[in-house]
Amino acid sequence: MNHFAYSRASDVADAVRQIAAEPGARFIAGGTNLVDLMKENVERPTRLIDISRLPLHKIEETRDGGLRIGALVPNTDVAYFPDVEQRYPLLSSAILAGASAQLRNMASTGGNLLQRTRCLYFYDTATPCNKRAPGSGCSAIAGHNRMHAILGASEQCIATHPSDMCVALAALGARVVAVGPGGERRIPFADFHRLPGDTPERDANLEPDEIITAIELPSQGFAENYSYLKVRDRLSYAFALVSVAVGLRLAGDTVAEARIALGGVAHKPWRAHAAEERLRGGPASAACFREAADAELAQARPLRDNGYKVALARNLIVRTLGELAA
DSSP: OOOOEEEESSSSHHHHHHHHHTTTEESSOTTTTHHHHTTTTSOSEEEEEOOOOSSSSOOOTTTTTEEEETTTSSSSHHHOHHHHHHHHHHHHHHHHHHHHHHHHHHOOOHHHTTTTOOOOHOOTTTTTTTTTTTTBBBHHHSSTEEEEEEEOOOSOOOOOOOOOOHHHHHHHHHHEEEEEEEEEEEEEEEHHOOOTTTTTOOOOOOTTOOOOEEHHHHHHOOOOEEEEEEEEOOOOOOOOOOEEEEEEEETTTTEEEEEEEESSSSSSSEEEEHHHHHTSSSSSHHHHHHHHHHHHHHHOOOSSSTTTHHHHHHHHHHHHHHHHOE
């Protein structure tokens, strides 16, 4: 591990001042991802700015009837918070499907959004990786790519986003609250994470001198018909091969509204807009569910080792919708 300086932020404004003054600095809260990356020499910050004592540990109701989750609330606290369990059970289910209890106790809500890919080539500094070293190449494209993206990838990067929590937040249509030198702004969750394009080193549309202070949930939480289904190589702690978060609102036998997001298939949590559009106003039938899944996955571009993800994602969408409609 390389040498680095350490300082503690006294408040949000101080955190912004410190990060703006030193481009090589990084914020640290729970450290469940950053410390691993530092050990592997992937991240080499010049300074760690400790934000763990900032007043961002509350969960409270918003004026429009939603919920505001402070960026430093541990994942475990979010999952078991009564209002989250009752009004946003999709989010609670997704969090509990990810990581181990020990990691959930340490990991912060804001940090979960910013965790880096678990692509083996990204972690292996002896191999080329455009995300780690822009312009060096993507080893996964011609290498072992069983875990990699089938949607939204580019010739520069085929890595996938690892978070379970973020898949649920994408389906719910959350907003990310960030503060920088120019003040506070709200970023729709769909616009927060980025596809790789020609800049795979950038995971999110968060500026280098900004800090996440909260996540805001809308008033509609799909508390009646919801499911988070995750397929992984083993039942214990493992990242998703494919996961699906679904919220469904029915009007009799008709789909009034559907929210679908996929994990393990793209560089960001993948909101299935084509499937949602196909479902809206249609019958809650198996045939309609299959059509919706096919519409979404028509744009999939599998590689040598990950073609199974197309069928797996299709089956998960159809199965989850069918269970909720029943």
